[in-house]
Amino acid sequence: MPSEKKSRGTGPAKMVSFRPNAVWNAAEERADNVIGQRLSMERKRRGLTLEALRELLQDHGVEIQIQGLNKWEKGLTVPNAYQFIALCRILGIEDCMIGMEPVPLNDTGLRKLDEYKMDLVASGRYRPAPERHAETYIEMPVSTLAVSAGAGEFLDEGGFEMIRFPKSAVPSNADFGVRVNGDSMEPVYHDGQIVWVEKTVALRPGEAGIFICNGEGYLKVFELCEPSQEELDDYVDSYGVLRSKAVLVSYNKQYSPKVVLPSDSFSVIGYVVSR
Numbered sequence: 001m002p003s004e005k006k007s008r009g010t011g012p013a014k015m016v017s018f019r020p021n022a023v024w025n026a027a028e029e030r031a032d033n034v035i036g037q038r039l040s041m042e043r044k045r046r047g048l049t050l051e052a053l054r055e056l057l058q059d060h061g062v063e064i065q066i067q068g069l070n071k072w073e074k075g076l077t078v079p080n081a082y083q084f085i086a087l088c089r090i091l092g093i094e095d096c097m098i099g100m101e102p103v104p105l106n107d108t109g110l111r112k113l114d115e116y117k118m119d120l121v122a123s124g125r126y127r128p129a130p131e132r133h134a135e136t137y138i139e140m141p142v143s144t145l146a147v148s149a150g151a152g153e154f155l156d157e158g159g160f161e162m163i164r165f166p167k168s169a170v171p172s173n174a175d176f177g178v179r180v181n182g183d184s185m186e187p188v189y190h191d192g193q194i195v196w197v198e199k200t201v202a203l204r205p206g207e208a209g210i211f212i213c214n215g216e217g218y219l220k221v222f223e224l225c226e227p228s229q230e231e232l233d234d235y236v237d238s239y240g241v242l243r244s245k246a247v248l249v250s251y252n253k254q255y256s257p258k259v260v261l262p263s264d265s266f267s268v269i270g271y272v273v274s275r
Helices: 026-031 034-045 050-059 066-074 081-091 107-123 229-235
Strands: 137-143 160-166 176-179 194-199 208-213 216-225 245-249 266-272
Touching (some): 034 066, 050 066, 050 081, 050 160, 216 266
Parallel strands (some): 137 176
Antiparallel strands (some): 176 194, 194 266, 216 245
């Protein structure tokens, strides 16, 4: 009995497999979280954090929070068709059915396939797909402590981890990233979000920045105001010059401004350059 010949390119799939059409069952695919597993695997394979993926989706017109991405990957919810297409574009999934067990062709089938390809080339009806621009990734330092975690040492040399991000997701003038802790800067900056910071020692009023006040880190908007009559003596320096009062303001109006007192240890760490 002649041995069966193996067709080319029929090795085991390296990705989370979708079932062949003959036995495909939507309910079983959902129960096994096939889509969520595939999305999680592709994201991690490209070195993307959930925050980096969220920002890339935002660039594609998909607004979603990190909690929503977690639910997709865990199979608690599924993306709609347009969200799924955006995910495939970002993660480089050219065919959502990649990973299906291929149907092997015998020698006659392979020969017919080559003949058909040559006919298409000769007729001009076949054009090779244009090369896609490969996303470039870079490593950026990200503070291991959140910006409001109460630790002024978060800028020390050992307080960073190097994380890979798509180059297009990182502003060109960013020096490092830091995670947001809390909702005091909603709706602009969200809890868990990584914001990008350019190192500087001075800010203009109205600019958002990273500050250290009495050993605690803050992400706030920098403002200056005139001291009250009762505070004049506190804000006159040794040269007799009246200094303005620094105030750190939250976007979330539920939080009161933080006044920087003359006796406070205060420094500007950087200017927030991310969205």
